[in-house]
Structure formats: structure tokens, C-alpha cells
Amino acid sequence: MLSRxxxxxxxxxxxxxxAENTARLINVNSNLLLDLPKSIVLGWEPIVDILSxxxxxxxxxxxxxxxxxxxxxxxxxxxxxxxxxSLSAARENAxxxxxxxxxxxxxxxxxxxxxxxDNCQKAVARRSRYEFLSKIIESNQMITGILxxxxxxxxxxxxxxxGRNIERADMTTRIIDVRSASLxxxxxxxxSAFENLQWMSVLKSLTAYQMYRREMRLRIRRPDVLKFLLLxxxxxxSLLHTVQQAEQCVxxxxxxxxxxxxxxxxESKLLAANPQTLIQEKLHEFxxxxxxxxxxxxxxxxxxxxxxx
Amino acid sequence: MTIRWGSYKVGHLHxxxxxxxGKPRDxxxxxxxxxxxxxxxxxVEYKAAAESAIHVxxxxxxxxxxxxxxxxxxxxFDIIPRLIDKKxxxxxxxxxxxxxxxxxxxxxxxxxxxxxxxxGVFPADLLKKSENFLHECKGFSPPLGIWAHICGSDLVRDxxxxxxxxxxxxxxxxxxxxxxxxxxxxxxxFPEMFEQYNIMPVDNYPSDLxxxxxxxxxxxxAEPEIVVLTPxxxxxxxxxxxxxxxxxxxxxxxxxxxxxxxxxxxxxRTINGLSRVDVVYRRIDDWFLDPEVFNPESTxxxxxxxxxxxxxxVALANAPGSGVADDKVVYAFVPDIIKYYLxxxxxxxxxxxxxxVNPDERAYVLENIASMVVKPANESGxxxxxxxxxxxxxxxEKFRKLIIKDPRNYVAQPMLILSTAPTMVDTKVExxxxxxxxxxxxxxxxxxxTGGLTRVAMVKGSTVVNSSQGGGSKDTWIVDMExx
Numbered sequence: 001m002l003s004r005x006x007x008x009x010x011x012x013x014x015x016x017x018x019a020e021n022t023a024r025l026i027n028v029n030s031n032l033l034l035d036l037p038k039s040i041v042l043g044w045e046p047i048v049d050i051l052s053x054x055x056x057x058x059x060x061x062x063x064x065x066x067x068x069x070x071x072x073x074x075x076x077x078x079x080x081x082x083x084x085x086s087l088s089a090a091r092e093n094a095x096x097x098x099x100x101x102x103x104x105x106x107x108x109x110x111x112x113x114x115x116x117x118d119n120c121q122k123a124v125a126r127r128s129r130y131e132f133l134s135k136i137i138e139s140n141q142m143i144t145g146i147l148x149x150x151x152x153x154x155x156x157x158x159x160x161x162x163g164r165n166i167e168r169a170d171m172t173t174r175i176i177d178v179r180s181a182s183l184x185x186x187x188x189x190x191x192s193a194f195e196n197l198q199w200m201s202v203l204k205s206l207t208a209y210q211m212y213r214r215e216m217r218l219r220i221r222r223p224d225v226l227k228f229l230l231l232x233x234x235x236x237x238s239l240l241h242t243v244q245q246a247e248q249c250v251x252x253x254x255x256x257x258x259x260x261x262x263x264x265x266x267e268s269k270l271l272a273a274n275p276q277t278l279i280q281e282k283l284h285e286f287x288x289x290x291x292x293x294x295x296x297x298x299x300x301x302x303x304x305x306x307x308x309x
Numbered sequence: 310m311t312i313r314w315g316s317y318k319v320g321h322l323h324x325x326x327x328x329x330x331g332k333p334r335d336x337x338x339x340x341x342x343x344x345x346x347x348x349x350x351x352x353v354e355y356k357a358a359a360e361s362a363i364h365v366x367x368x369x370x371x372x373x374x375x376x377x378x379x380x381x382x383x384x385x386f387d388i389i390p391r392l393i394d395k396k397x398x399x400x401x402x403x404x405x406x407x408x409x410x411x412x413x414x415x416x417x418x419x420x421x422x423x424x425x426x427x428x429g430v431f432p433a434d435l436l437k438k439s440e441n442f443l444h445e446c447k448g449f450s451p452p453l454g455i456w457a458h459i460c461g462s463d464l465v466r467d468x469x470x471x472x473x474x475x476x477x478x479x480x481x482x483x484x485x486x487x488x489x490x491x492x493x494x495x496x497x498x499f500p501e502m503f504e505q506y507n508i509m510p511v512d513n514y515p516s517d518l519x520x521x522x523x524x525x526x527x528x529x530x531a532e533p534e535i536v537v538l539t540p541x542x543x544x545x546x547x548x549x550x551x552x553x554x555x556x557x558x559x560x561x562x563x564x565x566x567x568x569x570x571x572x573x574x575x576x577x578r579t580i581n582g583l584s585r586v587d588v589v590y591r592r593i594d595d596w597f598l599d600p601e602v603f604n605p606e607s608t609x610x611x612x613x614x615x616x617x618x619x620x621x622x623v624a625l626a627n628a629p630g631s632g633v634a635d636d637k638v639v640y641a642f643v644p645d646i647i648k649y650y651l652x653x654x655x656x657x658x659x660x661x662x663x664x665x666v667n668p669d670e671r672a673y674v675l676e677n678i679a680s681m682v683v684k685p686a687n688e689s690g691x692x693x694x695x696x697x698x699x700x701x702x703x704x705x706e707k708f709r710k711l712i713i714k715d716p717r718n719y720v721a722q723p724m725l726i727l728s729t730a731p732t733m734v735d736t737k738v739e740x741x742x743x744x745x746x747x748x749x750x751x752x753x754x755x756x757x758x759t760g761g762l763t764r765v766a767m768v769k770g771s772t773v774v775n776s777s778q779g780g781g782s783k784d785t786w787i788v789d790m791e792x793x
Binding site for chain 2: 001002003004006095096098099155253254255304305
């Protein structure tokens with residue numbers, strides 16, 4: 001398989017996943033804000049921080065208003081991390097490898113992109129926002145299904161899955177990092193009810209709420225949420241699961257030994273850390289370490305398959 | 310009943326299917342009867358079926374649009390096929406083989422001994438001024454002496470019924486994928502016709518192309534690595550590049566996928582590391598092929614690929630420099646070229662061509678420009694030409710000046726009245742002008758596609774068939790009437 005093609009598949013997987021995750025994130029934040037009392041000012045800034053766009057955002061906007069952040073994260077073509085930007089990149093990746101992916105998948109990706117371009121203004125108004133974001137999420141789920149059901153599960157498919165899982169791992173760690181930092185300490189009883197709400201929103205951002213409740217029947221507590229999102233290897237968006245998936249994919253590819261070393265290193269740190277017991281400051285350091293680990297895995301993939309000489 | 314052949318106006322034109330109003334040609338009788346019996350609703354339905362097949366199959370071409378940049382457009386297609394009797398086709402096929410054989414001998418001679426120039430048949434002066442003569446190729450001869458492995462020659466028929474060669478495309482001719490896909494569409498739209506007629510199949514082309522390319526491999530191995538080199542997704546023919554790669558099971562590559570090693574061999578970058586490439590079917594123009602030798606700014610090409618080719622480590626189809634024989638000035642000499650190398654008269658007629666470089670002929674062209682077609686030597690796709698009878702006096706004057714300024718760059722031909730064929734306009738049929746582009750593969754032997762790509766000018770009275778300028782296409786049926 002050509003390096004360029006493998007690279008495109010990998011990034012197509014990443015960008016599609018990114019568009020979906022961003023849609024989920026905005027959806028959940030919209031809901032959360034409706035539930036919080038006015039005294040708790042959470043606002044839209046965390047969304048910009050989760051996706052590390054602070055600088056880019058404030059270069060264009062004065063304040064993190066709802067309208068500003070949503071326009072920036074959904075419709076801004078110049079922001080490669082926006083939904084429209086991600087889908088445009090995914091589409092370009094798909095287009096250059098049209099002969100590799102099933103025609104139906106290409107058509108759906110193309111259609112999703114056109115839908116997003118034509119309708120992105122709908123995300124700004126609260127009334128139509130949910131409908132727009134749901135369509136983004138559902139379409140992406142459909143594309144994932146088409147690919148799983150009609151594309152030969154060959155090396156190319158594994159590259160796509162690697163991209164998807166690395167992106168998912170990245171997003172899970174980002175959400176935990178930023179959300180947990182913005183949560184208030186457990187001191188005042190009045191606010192702890194809202195804290196509960198906020199941890200719930202962390203779970204919901206990762207569609208983990210229902211699955212968490214099935215697993216942990218108790219009330220929502222920080223340590224349990226962290227444990228579930230980081231270590232529950234059967235939950236498809238937990239860090240441990242995504243990393244293990246990436247390892248499975250990579251093992252089907254040639255010359256994977258060097259990459260597996262990086263994956264194993266991250267995995268053993270994750271398993272040894274007991275992240276649920278970490279206080280906020282330590283948690284932040286730990287998440288940083290995990291992010292660096294993910295970067296080193298992706299660098300190793302790049303060096304082994306895409307940019308070797 | 311909606312198609313009435315009695316009111317189909319043939320006039321003074323030659324129509325491919327209809328002799329005179331109400332009287333189809335022998336080989337078109339069955340088709341015309343069939344069409345006449347279709348209702349409006351059926352015609353609309355079949356047209357929609359064709360369009361949906363084209364959409365689903367993703368048959369597109371790219372056009373450059375002023376406002377929207379480049380965009381993919383669905384391939385415009387007419388559901389009424391163009392028929393040619395197999396007996397007539399056999400003569401055309403022999404003529405095409407003769408022509409391409411001579412052209413390859415001509416190219417090989419130009420880059421080596423230049424006997425044809427020394428013998429005074431082809432003017433030295435014209436060769437000197439040729440923009441497509443690559444000095445880098447001098448003294449080189451590719452295996453079997455074949456340069457233009459894939460040729461697309463455009464044929465037209467005038468109002469007397471004579472078939473002419475309008476031009477030969479020896480660089481990177483495109484359109485063959487549409488020929489193949491048109492047939493797939495037609496099988497879905499008119500399956501009945503395929504039972505009633507003996508229609509010669511066209512689908513051998515990808516395997517013929519593969520065999521021809523594989524035979525060029527410098528390494529004698531069972532499965533040589535063949536790649537299709539495309540300029541990328543923004544090229545108007547990208548659909549075709551991807552299609553042919555897919556049909557042949559070859560890798561579709563862009564320039565940056567390939568690298569030339571210190572051993573002067575070509576490799577492609579794969580997830581397993583570098584992997585040797587034997588044959589490159591390149592769909593990039595010479596000028597962009599190798600930044601080391603040609604345009605240093607080119608990012609589409611592969612640095613060093615000319616070195617690898619001259620060292621005999623990789624085969625290139627078509628060979629760089631083949632374009633020397635397809636400019637419109639060389640065209641005028643093709644009958645002489647055939648006679649010189651093969652000792653035969655040309656089987657297919659050339660359109661009488663006035664070379665503006667000759668003072669007498671130039672004077673004639675300047676005098677009669679209003680009734681002639683003037684073509685620049687090196688443009689393709691119908692760009693930069695003048696159709697005298699359809700142009701204003703101001704445009705005539707502009708071209709007179711252009712010709713005087715650079716006479717070598719222009720040739721002129723009398724305005725041919727191209728043949729027509731019935732073409733759907735809403736639910737009626739009207740005559741539209743068309744041409745035909747067969748593709749000729751030259752390897753150990755020469756093979757011609759069965760028919761080719763029929764291009765049709767969708768606009769009434771227009772003779773511009775290029776897809777970039779509003780042309781469409783039809784399926785081309787070579788029908789065997791023996792025993793029908």
C-alpha cells in the first residue's frame with residue numbers, strides 16, 4: 001500500500017472522528033448551560049480550551065460568547081478544527097483515495113460535507129442546533145458503519161481505525177483535563193449538586209453516561225467517572241480501550257514493533273497510575289503525560305509508514 | 310409515439326443513422342424502429358435511468374470554472390447510440406494501424422538519424438521550430454522503437470460520407486474510460502438492443518492496455534509493477550486515471566509517491582518501504598515530468614525519472630518527446646510520412662491542410678480566412694482556434710495578425726461539414742454533429758479499440774465536441790450485420 005494512501009486513510013479516520021466529537025461536545029455544553037444557575041459562570045470558553053484553540057480564537061474574537069464560539073467551532077472554514085474544517089479535510093482525504101474506499105462511503109462523506117456547509121448556520125440558533133449536530137453525529141456513525149460493512153478489512157482499513165482511535169483517545173483526555181479543571185472543589189453543598197451535573201456532562205460528552213450508570217450504579221462521583229473514562233477497557237471511548245484498539249490495528253501492519261513499544265509504554269503508565277485517586281493538579285500532569293504518549297505513538301506511525309526515507 | 314423519423318431533417322448533411330427523412334440506413338433500421346415505438350414516458354424514463362447510472366457510477370469530469378474554481382460535472386451523455394457497420398470499421402481499423410505505425414517510425418527517426426529530413430521529405434526548418442521536439446531524447450530509442458504506445462486519433466465524416474483523420478493525440482490522450490463506461494450505461498438502458506444486434510464488445514481495453522504495459526517491463530518478471538502517474542485530483546481527467554488504474558489493478562500514484570534512487574531505478578513509497586516500479590503509464594505532460602530536466606518548478610513530476618528511463622530501468626508510456634509528431638503542422642505531412650516509411654498510400658484521408666509557414670498557402674489562408682478553420686499547432690481541447698464562418702470580421706482580422714506574426718504556429722483547413730446523428734432533445738430527436746476518437750495501442754502488435762469514444766456537440770449547429778466546451782458523448786456500436 002502506498003504511504004500517501006495509508007496516510008490519507010489515517011487522517012480521514014481522524015477528521016471524521018474529530019467532527020463527530022466536536023458535535024457531541026457542543027451539544028452537551030448547550031444542554032449543560034441550560035441547567036446551571038446563573039451564579040456558576042461556565043460559558044463557552046472551556047470548549048475553546050478543550051480543543052486548544054485559545055490563541056486562534058482570541059485573535060479573532062474579544063469574548064467567548066456562545067455565538068462566537070459556536071461559529072468558530074462549527075462553521076469557520078479557516079479553523080481546521082471546526083466541524084466544517086474537519087469535514088472538508090476528511091472529504092479531501094477521501095477524494096484523493098476514491099478508488100480505495102467503497103463508493104458509498106465516498107458519497108456519504110461528500111454529502112455530509114455539503115450538508116454541513118449548507119446548514120452550519122443552524123448550529124448558531126439554539127432551536128435548530130440539536131438537529132444540526134445530531135445529523136453530523138448520525139451521518140458519521142453511518143459512514144463508520146458503511147466502512148465496517150463494505151470495505152475489505154485490509155491494511156487500509158486498519159490505518160483508518162488507527163486514526164479514529166488515536167483521535168478518540170486524544171479527545172477523551174482533553175475533555176477530562178479541561179472539564180475537571182473547571183469543576184469547583186467539593187466544599188459547598190449547594191454547588192455539589194451542580195458539580196454532579198457537570199460530571200454528568202463530562203460523561204455525556206463522551207456518550208458514556210448510560211454505560212457508566214450500568215456499570216456504576218452509585219451516584220456520580222469524580223473518582224468513578226475518571227476510572228470509567230480512563231480505565232474501563234470495554235467502553236469504546238475510554239482511553240484504555242482506544243489505546244488497546246490502536247495496538248490491535250498496528251499489529252496487523254508490517255514493521256509495527258517500534259510502534260507497539262510506544263503503545264505499551266503508555267498503557268503501562270495508565271494502568272499503574274490509579275488516576276481516580278489523583279488530585280486535580282496531579283491529574284493534569286498525568287493527562288499531559290498521556291497526551292505526550294499519544295503524540296509519540298502517532299510520530300512513530302508517521303516515521304514507520306508515511307515519512308520514511 | 311414520439312420519435313417520427315419522417316420529420317427528422319437530414320438536409321444536405323450526412324447523418325450516421327438516417328439516410329434521408331424516414332429512411333434509416335440498413336444497419337440502423339432495427340434501432341430506429343425500436344426507438345419509434347417508445348412512448349414519451351419511456352424515453353424520459355430511459356434518459357433518467359442513464360443519468361442515474363452515470364451518477365451512481367460516479368462518471369465525472371472536471372471543468373475549470375471562473376467563479377467556483379474547478380468542479381466535478383456529471384458526464385453529459387446521449388442515450389441514442391452511434392452505429393458503424395463492422396465492414397466499414399474494418400477498413401478504418403487497418404488505416405489507423407498504418408497511420409500509427411508510420412508515426413512511431415517517424416518519431417524514432419527524428420530523434421536518431423533524421424533520414425526523412427535528409428531525404429528532403431520533412432523540412433528541416435519545421436523540425437527546428439518544433440516546440441515538442443525534446444533535445445533530451447536525441448540519440449535514444451525506446452524498446453521496439455515505439456514512442457507513442459497509446460494514441461487517440463480523432464475521426465470525422467464530411468457531408469459526402471468520407472472519413473477523415475482530424476488529428477492524432479500522441480501525448481496523453483484521454484476519453485477511453487468514458488468509452489468503457491458509456492457501454493456499461495447502455496447495457497442498463499437498452500438491454501433489448503444487445504439481444505437484437507451483434508454489437509462488438511469494447512471491454513477488452515483495460516486488459517489489452519495492461520498486457521501492452523506489462524510487456525514493456527525492463528525486468529523479466531511475472532508480475533511487473535505498473536503504476537498510473539496522475540497530476541492529481543484537480544486534473545480534468547482524474548476520473549479516467551483512477552478508473553484505468555482500478556481496472557488494471559495498477560497503483561495510482563502522484564509524483565511525490567515516486568522517487569528515483571542512486572541506482573537510477575524508480576521506486577514508490579509504500580508502508581513496507583521503497584518498492585521498485587517497472588512501468589509508468591504517465592498522464593502528465595512532458596514539461597512537468599521531470600523537474601531535473603524540464604520545468605524545474607514542477608511538483609507534479611518525479612526528479613530523475615528521465616535518467617531512469619534513459620538507463621533503461623523504467624518504461625514510460627507514452628515516451629517523452631512523442632508529442633513531436635502530433636502538432637497540427639506535422640499533421641499535414643502524415644500522408645507523406647506514411648509513404649516514406651511504409652511505401653504505402655494512406656488508407657485514411659487527411660483533411661486538406663494549409664501550412665501557413667509556406668508563403669503561397671499563407672496567402673491563400675489570409676485571403677479565405679472567413680471560410681476556414683484556423684488552428685494553432687500546439688493547443689488541444691479546441692482552445693485558441695478560429696472557426697471562420699462562425700466568427701466576426703474583427704476576429705478574422707485578429708487571426709490574420711496572429712498568423713503573420715508566427716506563421717509556423719498555424720495551419721488552416723477548409724470548414725468540413727461534419728456528419729450528424731439523431732440526439733435526444735427533450736423527448737424529440739434532432740441531428741447533432743459528432744466525431745469519433747478511437748484509441749490505438751502499440752506494443753509487440755497494434756490493437757485498436759472497437760469503435761471508440763463518440764463525442765457529440767449538444768448545442769444545435771455547433772461542431773465543438775470537447776467536453777470542456779459543452780460537448781457530450783454517445784456509445785459507439787460497431788455492429789456486425791452478417792447473418793442479421
